[in-house]
Amino acid sequence: MGKRSRAAIASIVLALVLVGLAYAGFGATKTASVFLSGLTLAALYFLLAAGLSLIFGLMDVLNFAHGTLFMIGAYAGYSTFGNPRLLLNTLPLFLTLLAGGMVGAVAGRPLRAWERTVRRRRAGEGQDEGGRQGLPAILVRLPPSLILALLAVGVLLWGVRGFPLGRLVAFEATATGGAIPTAEAQEPLSRMLLRLVLMALAGLLAGPALVRGRERRGVWGEVALAVGIALAGLLLLLARDPLEGFLLGLSVDLRFLLALIAGAAVGGLLGALMERTLIRPFYGNPITQIVLTLGLMFVGTELVKAVWGREGHPPMTVPSLFAESCRSETFLAWLTEHCSSIGVLGRAFPTYRLFIIFVGGVILVGVGLLLQYSRLGMIIRAGVQDSEMVEALGINVRRVFTLVFGLGSALAALGGVVAAPFVGVYPEMGGIFQLQAFIAVVIGGMGSYAGTAVGALLLGLARAFGDALVTSGIALPWAEQALRASPAVARASTVLIMAIVLLVRPAGIFGRKE
């Protein structure tokens, strides 16, 4: 038997002992509901931890902004669900900016070619001491690019000046599908069109300076794609009112599904963008990466506060499957009754939390299958061990990095949306869940997927039992009075588990020594 399967068995035994202990103290009914609460938390921890672990395993990046992506996903999903107006009014701006950038990148090809020749000439003279991505290369690039970039920032700021963001996000009451912002709250169409033009211009200016990489499509292919994207943005804007009516007219279930998709997509795109632009230059430089992702965490949190406000929002409405205010006694009965809670050994448990567990399970199995049986998964597993060798096989490993970063971020953001009807949305939610996810990754063994799942499970259970200890205490067979812990113990329970695991296995349950 391998060391790792022994570790797996040991952790399962540990979990069983915990459950058994609780059973003795709490009785079956309470144990069952505490156990399910633990699974709910574990599922959310896992959605965050899976991406953290994949990103750390493959790229050796500790992404402190992961919780922020979780939180942004929650907000994006929440907005899609309750206030599509915000998205319909801001998406066109992003799309035209992107389209402008693409055209700018194409137009900037001669500029980059010129810069390359200059660089090559200097390299030939042996003055280029910084290497391919080093400082002098940037210096050579800077002068014309810097001017363009500054101009782009200027135009961009001009474009967003006076944008009525505050009115767009005033949707406290719409979370339940009710109050909709009044028409005056929207920017008039003519001013929006002007903003779009300015966005495209800003993109055009920024394109030559920022976009690098190889030229895969031809000039006209690139321009056609950009025009398509810009047109999509324009259409979205022109159709914003009917679209808003349409979206809000959809059933709660469909809007919930859209929220899941939109949240995950926003998270995935943000993550991929972050890797491509900010993290990529700093591979192999852990200190810079940590400072960078920590900085992004603060910036992201503050941006969310700037857009959506400092105050949190109450839990999102749950889909109709979990909405009826009644209590189903069995799972089969729930399938027809759609009650908001279900009797578990005679005690009510919210059915939406079962859905969270379900999502966690689906993602666990889905990503597991992807890792085990797809070519991408094979490349990821190989890259976790030796990404240089993967590249030497002729595989564009950088692209895999971007993909995995995007995938991990999408999972986190999906977790945020799934959590929104459970805990609501608030700017600090990212930090709270991220801390637990980090602990789960450490317990499981950095970079091990199975370990992360086990770590999340242990943590979720520990936290739920810790909470139960505080709220109702535990009647131990050898003690006369019920043992009751202080709230601090519940919060410490996860760290306690980490300490125990790391004492026994310093590299984590599934970890291996470097």
Add this chain to the structure above:
Amino acid sequence: MGRYLLEVREIHTFIGQFHILQGVSLAVPEGSITAVLGRNGAGKTTTLKSVLGLTPPRRGRVLLAGQEVQGRPAYEIAAMGVGYVPEHRAIFTDLTVAENLRIAERRRGDLERRADFIFGLFPDLKRLYRLPGGHLSGGQQQMLAIARALVPDNRLLLIDEPSEGLAPILIQQLMEAIRRLSERVTVVLVEQNFQMASQLADRYVIIDDGRSVRSGPMAELLEDEATVRRYLGAVV
């Protein structure tokens, strides 16, 4: 030109602040086995990595079939038909033997097309097909690493220290395999074991202190005892 599959001209490579290669040149004719010789730390491994772009040279040129490739990302150079067998047999220990081979495919079905050739060279691998790479012995891992480089349609194989840490009997088998595969692909072989290198290679280049100092047909080197003693510390 033309007749060389790989030409390296005066490359300089830095690793961090260290100027590792200070002018390495080599010319590899199509269909040959070229041995890169030299003492420990002379820059042999860095030379291979510079050709492939894993440690891109800062100056000088690398021509693959007449085309300049220096400065391109390693995956592009590899995809032009360069296979790499790194030192310490860097196979993927968590992947099965099958996956280790499959991952090297550049087009669907590469492995099936090459299976007869590969398993003809290394019959053991067929038996071990489903095992994780980490369960293989050192010799088997080395064979897997070479087999992996043979899966796609490679024209050039860069093999780094294949005999390192292997028993003499295994080295014999390995030499035989390299001799047979060299009928199909051009080989650049970094080797400490001068006996092995001299029996296999038709050409040599000696790297000393980051510079290529001698090169030519292997037969000439075998006559030149002074050079061998001076740069390799070996006896012919």
